Amino acid sequence: MMFDPLELGWLPRAPDDLRTRLRGLNPAAPRCGELLCALANYAVEVTHAGLFNRALSRMRTGQADLAPLIPFRLSILSNATVDLIADALPIAAARRRVALDVRIAPYDQVFQQAIDPASELYRANSDAILLLLDHRWFGLNSPTPGSAARVSSALQRITELLDALRANTDTPVIVQTIGMPQSPLFGSFDCRLDGTARDVDLINRGLATLVNDRGHYLLDVATLCNTVGAVRFHDPVAWNLYKLPMASRVVPLYADWVARLIGAIRGTSKKCLVLDLDNTIWGGVIGDDGLEGIRIGQGSAEGESFLEIQRLALDLKRRGVLLAVCSKNDDATARVPFRKHPEMLLKEQDIAVFLANWTDKASNIEAIAEALNIGVDAMAFLDDNGAERAQVRAALPLVAIPEIGSDPAQYPAILSAAGYFEAVSYSVEDQLRAESYAANASRAEVKAKARDLGNYLDSLEMVISHAAFDSANRPRIAQLINKSNQFNLTTRRYPEPAVAALELDQTKYTFQTRLRDRFGDFGIIGIMIATTCSDGSWDIDTWLMSCRVLGRRVEWSMLEALVNAAASHQVPYISASYLPTERNSMVADHYDKLAFTRISVGDDGVIRYRLSISEYLAPTLPFRMTA
Numbered sequence: 001m002m003f004d005p006l007e008l009g010w011l012p013r014a015p016d017d018l019r020t021r022l023r024g025l026n027p028a029a030p031r032c033g034e035l036l037c038a039l040a041n042y043a044v045e046v047t048h049a050g051l052f053n054r055a056l057s058r059m060r061t062g063q064a065d066l067a068p069l070i071p072f073r074l075s076i077l078s079n080a081t082v083d084l085i086a087d088a089l090p091i092a093a094a095r096r097r098v099a100l101d102v103r104i105a106p107y108d109q110v111f112q113q114a115i116d117p118a119s120e121l122y123r124a125n126s127d128a129i130l131l132l133l134d135h136r137w138f139g140l141n142s143p144t145p146g147s148a149a150r151v152s153s154a155l156q157r158i159t160e161l162l163d164a165l166r167a168n169t170d171t172p173v174i175v176q177t178i179g180m181p182q183s184p185l186f187g188s189f190d191c192r193l194d195g196t197a198r199d200v201d202l203i204n205r206g207l208a209t210l211v212n213d214r215g216h217y218l219l220d221v222a223t224l225c226n227t228v229g230a231v232r233f234h235d236p237v238a239w240n241l242y243k244l245p246m247a248s249r250v251v252p253l254y255a256d257w258v259a260r261l262i263g264a265i266r267g268t269s270k271k272c273l274v275l276d277l278d279n280t281i282w283g284g285v286i287g288d289d290g291l292e293g294i295r296i297g298q299g300s301a302e303g304e305s306f307l308e309i310q311r312l313a314l315d316l317k318r319r320g321v322l323l324a325v326c327s328k329n330d331d332a333t334a335r336v337p338f339r340k341h342p343e344m345l346l347k348e349q350d351i352a353v354f355l356a357n358w359t360d361k362a363s364n365i366e367a368i369a370e371a372l373n374i375g376v377d378a379m380a381f382l383d384d385n386g387a388e389r390a391q392v393r394a395a396l397p398l399v400a401i402p403e404i405g406s407d408p409a410q411y412p413a414i415l416s417a418a419g420y421f422e423a424v425s426y427s428v429e430d431q432l433r434a435e436s437y438a439a440n441a442s443r444a445e446v447k448a449k450a451r452d453l454g455n456y457l458d459s460l461e462m463v464i465s466h467a468a469f470d471s472a473n474r475p476r477i478a479q480l481i482n483k484s485n486q487f488n489l490t491t492r493r494y495p496e497p498a499v500a501a502l503e504l505d506q507t508k509y510t511f512q513t514r515l516r517d518r519f520g521d522f523g524i525i526g527i528m529i530a531t532t533c534s535d536g537s538w539d540i541d542t543w544l545m546s547c548r549v550l551g552r553r554v555e556w557s558m559l560e561a562l563v564n565a566a567a568s569h570q571v572p573y574i575s576a577s578y579l580p581t582e583r584n585s586m587v588a589d590h591y592d593k594l595a596f597t598r599i600s601v602g603d604d605g606v607i608r609y610r611l612s613i614s615e616y617l618a619p620t621l622p623f624r625m626t627a
Contacts, residue, residue, distance in 0.1 A: 027062025038397035040094035080245035088255035096263030179225025215496025267483025297343025320430035362395035429523030
């Protein structure tokens, strides 16, 4: 059977007792957030979405512990009726570890809401605004030959809307592209003629440029429409009766696309693809069939199918996704195809962690996560064996595990359709990430042989630099600020336009920290923002680091850079706060370790600190400084 993304076919079928389990959730019980996340990871009916929303609302009212779900409030501004979409969004978001609160601005009041600073849109105080605008809002109700002016008119209209939003809020905006709205008027000649199908493509390109220039986010509905087909995406009856902007059967998939984008904004996209071997990246069992007996490569449909899944894995690695192996096999036997099979695209050096043994796969996946210093919630697992998938899913509900069926030709389409690796930016650091993590295996070996931690850190030959924010690195800086949750003292968020404003603000002191060692370049791994106070002191507004560099004393170097800058500006002391969240408990004693003095502890758990510049003693650090 052909895979159909409209069926959300990468998700397992819902259990018969799903309704009972949703109704039975108790806010006082432990792990409510984890249970909600697990229950959201099924292909469900529309009625289940309503049950899920009520369960989530009940958990919020009962002040349940929703970790690892991250709170996010989304406002929708639309020219259409979006209640059905709003109902489908929270369960889709929970699959991406987001506890979504949806607010809907009044129907077809787009400019009115944007212009009025006291409107419902702004009172919602949301984390993002989704502009759910279809082709009708852009004036593309019908094809009009020779009307190239429609393109500039449509782009001018969306520009004015974005200007109105910027005048009233710094909230990031999600702009969506337009799905092809109608059948061609001239047939194949449409793509050559201004004013018909060509208009949609030109407008979508203009929307992408606007988003890039303004630091907003893009939801590519045009690609979604192409994926399912325009005939299935649009429903004129649903529009005429209910003003629904898409067919009702498209809504769950559309909601999933919105949710995966929000997940990427909040840093919950997967970082590592864990691969089974036998019958997953090659046909057959290497331990039984031998090197000559496994099926992979050109000349057969099955062999070429396995090449495609390897090719997709390599493509993901090139854009920064880590690859790992988790196989029930003898280690030496499992490595033979990587070393000796002439048709293998994947090589050992592409794999950051290679685990082939007879331990259960859930335990091995936990070991891989520990070796890579990431959480299991950052992992996706590809395995052809349904029993293994079920076992890992039960033991590790936060691991993404697609239902890939039994036809290897469909594995790449299913894995891609699941959207586990959604991104909202792409930088040099993303390209280097896979190599960086793979090099960590070598670092781990060095650490095991080192006599003590100091010896180990010295052996890494680390080079560190601190510099002010700049436009060249702005996308990476905004990416770190908006997705870092664990080593983040205040978890304040700044979209790209706000980061650009910080670069020009004379009352702010900013820097980005870069690190490299003899194994590779980590790129930008630390961010700090300090604000000048009325008494001449500095207050640390934001301090965050990538967890990849924990244990290397980077935080001490960042503090030393801040203290040196403060001293050069005759700043008497630096103040700071720790704002506890569901995910940053690992830095609860961060300032205590750095010898700050506790000033106060609020009822909300916020701890205030102070550090006297004159009393600061610089430690000996294992870095070579560079500009």
